[in-house]
Amino acid sequence: MPVFDSVTDPASPASAVSTAAVIEIPASASCFEIEGLSLAYGDTPALENLTLRVPRQRVTAFIGPSGCGKTTLLRALNRLHDLNDEVRRQGHIHLEGQEIHAPEVEVAELRRRVGMVFQTPNPFPMSIYENVAFGLRLQAPLKKRQRDEMIEWALRSAALWDEVKDRLHDSAWSLSGGQQQRLVIARTLAVEPEVLLLDEPASALDPISTLKIEELIRSLKSRLTLILVTHNMQQAARVSDYTAFLHAGELVEYAATDALFTNPRLAQTENYITGRMV
Ligand SMILES: Nc1ncnc2c1ncn2[C@@H]1O[C@H](COP(=O)(O)OP(=O)(O)OP(=O)(O)O)[C@@H](O)[C@H]1O
Numbered sequence: 001m002p003v004f005d006s007v008t009d010p011a012s013p014a015s016a017v018s019t020a021a022v023i024e025i026p027a028s029a030s031c032f033e034i035e036g037l038s039l040a041y042g043d044t045p046a047l048e049n050l051t052l053r054v055p056r057q058r059v060t061a062f063i064g065p066s067g068c069g070k071t072t073l074l075r076a077l078n079r080l081h082d083l084n085d086e087v088r089r090q091g092h093i094h095l096e097g098q099e100i101h102a103p104e105v106e107v108a109e110l111r112r113r114v115g116m117v118f119q120t121p122n123p124f125p126m127s128i129y130e131n132v133a134f135g136l137r138l139q140a141p142l143k144k145r146q147r148d149e150m151i152e153w154a155l156r157s158a159a160l161w162d163e164v165k166d167r168l169h170d171s172a173w174s175l176s177g178g179q180q181q182r183l184v185i186a187r188t189l190a191v192e193p194e195v196l197l198l199d200e201p202a203s204a205l206d207p208i209s210t211l212k213i214e215e216l217i218r219s220l221k222s223r224l225t226l227i228l229v230t231h232n233m234q235q236a237a238r239v240s241d242y243t244a245f246l247h248a249g250e251l252v253e254y255a256a257t258d259a260l261f262t263n264p265r266l267a268q269t270e271n272y273i274t275g276r277m278v
C-alpha cells in the first residue's frame, strides 16, 4: 500500500506547538479520517487536536501511557461518549467518507459497523448460542437455519467453534476467560462490522489465550479494519501494521509499526517504547 510520510516541518509556525511525526495514509486507503479532534470531560481535556487516518483492512495499534487518551479515542470512534453529557468534542471523524456525527447517521447502525471489545470479557448472562444470536435478533428476523449458520460462521471466525460446538447451550460463564473474550469477539462479528475496536483485549488473559487473540486479530484483517489498544509493546509489534503513540491526549508519532519500533523519529517515542517513560 503506498503511503506518504510527512513530518511536521520544524520551521513552520504550527510546529512551535506540535512536533509530531505523523505518517499520512492516503484518503483512498483510509477507513477513518480523524481531523482536529479534541475532547474534554467537563473542563478536563483528554484529546488535543488529533489528526490521523486509519488504514482500511490493516491493524493499527494505539499505544501510550495510562491516561493518555487511548480509550477516549476508541470510544469516540463509535460515539460511545454520546451517553455522557459532560463530554465536549470538537473536530471531525469520517468513516468511509461520512461524518459520523452527521444528523442522518443512526448511532445503532454506526455501532453495528464499528464494533468494540473491552478489556474484561463481558458475555451476557445467557448461553453461548444466545450471546452470539443477540445482535442478530436485533436486526431483520432470520429463519432458524440461517441464524444457526451465522452463529457457526461467527464462532469459526473467532476461532472458538471447535471448542464450543458441542456445548452451545451451556452458559457463557462456563467458558474460560480467553474463551469468553473470543465469544465476545464472535458476538461482535456476527453483525458483520467493518471495524473492530479492541481495548486491551488480552490484558486479562494468560499467554496461550493471548496468542490465540493475536492470531485472530491477524486473520481478521483480510476483511476488517482493526484498531488495537495495548500496553504490551511486543504485542503491538507482533500484530499491528501501523502504530500511533499518544501522550497526554496528543498524537506524538504515527508510523508503520516496523519503523516506529526500530527507528522512532522522536526521543519521546523511543523513551516510551524502551520503557524509560511510563
Ligand atoms: N468518564 C470520564 N470522566 C472524566 N474523566 C475521564 C473519564 N474517562 C477518562 N477520563 C480522563 O481522561 C483521560 C484519558 O483517559 P483514558 O481512559 O482515555 O486513558 P487511557 O489511555 O485509555 O488509559 P489506560 O491505559 O489507563 O486505559 C484521563 O485523564 C482520564 O482520567
Ligand SMILES: [Mg+2]
Binding pocket: 070, 071, 072, 199
Ligand atoms: Mg484505557
